[in-house]
Amino acid sequence: MKKTITVLVTGCAFLVTAAPAQAAPKDPVRALKSKLVSGHGVRFTETTTLIGDGKVKLQSRKGTFQFNAKGIAASDITCKTGPAEPERTISVGKVSYTSGGIWKERLPDGKTWLKTGGMPGGAGGFYGQVINPAESGTLAALIKKGKLSGSTITGKITFKELEKVSRWFDASIPLRMHDDTKVTYTLSLTSAGLVSRVRSSYAATGVLDNSGFDGKTITIDSRFTGWGGKVSIKAPDPETVTTNAGS
Template sequence: MKKTIIALAACAPLLVALPAQAAAPKAKDPVRALKGQFVAGHGVRFTETTTLSGQKLKEQSRKGTFQFNAKGIAAYDIVTTFTPGRHERVVSVGKFSYLSGGLPPSELPAGKTWAKYRGWSGGGGGFRGQVINPLEPKTLAALIKRGKLTKRTITGKITFKELDKLSPWFDEFVPLRMYDDTKVSYTLTLTSAGLVSRVKSSYAATGVLDISRYDGKTMTIDSRFTGWGAKTSIKAPDPKKVSFRED
């Protein structure tokens, strides 16, 4: 009996400590969670709206799918709606991108509906689209490092110049910019698994396109990511309908 009492007394501190340990699980690492999604033939979907301060109508909206391989983004298929009835589609597979709807028909040979370019391209929609791509591990790590984490949101600021060094997406989708010192305010929202479900960014609208109607206005882009891990299959358009362009 005496030995039993001594044994219970020795175990008491452990019994008290266990609930406290169980109530404090480690926070998910977003970069590790992202890399865990890099599986060939799988990807994630997104929807996006771009608005200009003081304007009732959207500047544009986009939706699409990203496909991964073991290293990251392998392909994407994005449709941009500028105004009702005016659309643009960009498909990127391997080392080439294909653009439909972004060029006047007169600039394409007869029977061709797609323009082919080397590398990534965002088409016209890229200039008003999301400047922050949370699907790039290096970019995501930098945003986390310089931002502030509150529960499941990360907020911070970064310049165009800094994004240009970090992000192949930004460099290719917004190849021409007016002011590299433009500051981007961003908010990333995480799921319980540590994956990014939303990115909201804003910056001075003249930072990319310095036009009179953008003076003093703010461009805000709200992107939402869903269907992480979904099977995807993005393919290049029919070669018979493609015209290769060097410009």
Template sequence: MKKTITVLAACGAVLATTVPAHAAPVKDPVRALKSKLVAGHGVRFAETTVVTGDGKLTLQKRKGSFQFDAKGIAASDISATSKGRADERTISVGTYSYTKGGIYKEKFEGGATWVKSRGLPGGASGFYGQVINPAEPKTLAALVKKGRLKGRTLTGKITFKDLAKVSRWFDASVPLRMHDDTKVSYTLTLSSAGLVSRVKSSYAATGVFDANGFEGKTMTIDSRFTGWGAKTRIKAPAPSDVATAPN
């Protein structure tokens, strides 16, 4: 009898030490995000955008970083590459954005290489970029509310209209969207700390580009986020290098 009890106890110890780490409940993602919103810190990302329908085409790739303040995103620095368009870089600080390359590939008066404007934190590449920004507390809260969390994966759907209500990023990145009732399907992958490590979203391409070439096609954007809370410093370009956006 004593031997049986000893064996059972040993088996219990083995089971206790082999329970997979992912079995532990994930921390509240909104609370986890807010804990990282410290001035002078931020997060890095890299993403790929593809369009599918009659095949699969990679439209663009982007990488960059967001700098935080206590409320969310205070600044961003994003570089984009795509086939058939000049490489683009956009720095946003506060309500102003500075873009170099892309549609502004030529130099301006005085040799300025950056163009200053309001809005468009993602530059022109924002029209092809990730529409869901997990670094915005209100956005993340809406996704959690509308979605279903299973393990470390949050899935759901949200319309352009509802996304625009909570996300300054979306509203500024895609200001000329065609259909507010377009539904975005999203999948967020969380770390054990509750932080978003990946965002995959997809929607009907005609939601933004209502043209024959996009009819029946789907935009899918896959973004990876790393370095949550890393020290980040983003500065606007020197005034001597900046021109005002042409009308």
């Protein structure tokens, strides 16, 4: 009997010793900065849903961010809303070019792109992801305010706080009703510390305060892939660009 007990204890000890401990993700900000190389970037897909009496899909987007050593240098984002033609927005530096969507019938003949002053999300930005994990300052703020559990960071941050740290947020939703609106967020991290998924939600009246949005929540689910892959985003042919759009 003693021999049997000894064998069982030894075996259990071996199992405890052999079980691999789950490694904590690496520092996300440091991991992001290691990917900020000119000519490289990351891709994303996302879905925005309005939740209230039921669930209504507002839009879906897919896009690419191109980096330089400081952060996001350019972006190319396509937004699909219902049966309407997709809208595509290319941004290089602080200049944006938008095509399709609501602009298709408003541009002069021979022009397919509207040049504007830096709205990287286009019209779709108003319902797009408010949290951009490709901005190191934004990511640092989210980590500071959030709580890490395993490979997930959860927390809350206000529109006003996001505006201070995120050029992406301020440019995507330049007009909003309530700066004290709280965004609840969840970041999923890979073992390398890179963000693979962002889920966020906030009161719909934070952006458009009307009775139709009372008690409803906007939720955005974004997934990021290909961190550090080669990316090349260029402005459209100048011959196809205009700064004039009809009403």
